[in-house]
Amino acid sequence: MTDTHTIPLFLLRTVLFPKALIGLRVFEPRYLDMISSSLRNDHGFGICLTHSRGDGHAEPERVGTLARIVDWGGEPGVLEIQVEGQQRFSIQNWHYAGALAMATVHYWAEEPVVPMRREDDTLRAILKELLGEEAARDLDASTAGMVLAQALPASPEEKQDLLLLQDPLERLQRIHHLLQRRSGA
Secondary structure (H helix, E strand, O other): OOOEEEEEEEEEOOOOOEOOEEEEEEOOHHHHHHHHHHHHHOOOEEEEEEEEOOOOOEEEOOEEEEEEEEEEEEEOOEEEEEEEEEEEEEEEEEEEEOOEEEEEEEEOOOOOOOEOOHHHHHHHHHHHHHHOHHHHHOOEHHHHHHHHHHHOOOOHHHHHHHHHOOOHHHHHHHHHHHHHHHHOO
């Protein structure tokens, strides 16, 4: 998928990574309608980190991730969904259609599949804790980096920087450095 598409955007103060899962509580009517349409028509929506424009509206970062709903439930007025990150995209242009942000996006090519390096053994141990030994055993560097970046205790801006990287080995190296900095090592 490398052509352009128009998709609705879920503007959040979080980042979704390809191949990673996050849970969301949806209660705003505009997003409830968007999720309902997504479920009904089996199409995804974009998740983008936002910053304030100063007029009460949020403005998306220029790179986000296509989300696919993998589970949902909830109670009246509140929908709880779990989404899985698909492809990253660049926003070509965007606008508000009523209260919902819509964007014309260009999907990024998939990252190369490369093995994790020996120096990533510390990160491999964290993956085993997150996913279980069997699921973590044969992860490639891209998948490992995306899953780790999603779970990383980092600011949304630091996560956005990791999302922008196109070299999976560089992402793993940056995650390792962020973890070292957090632990004071």
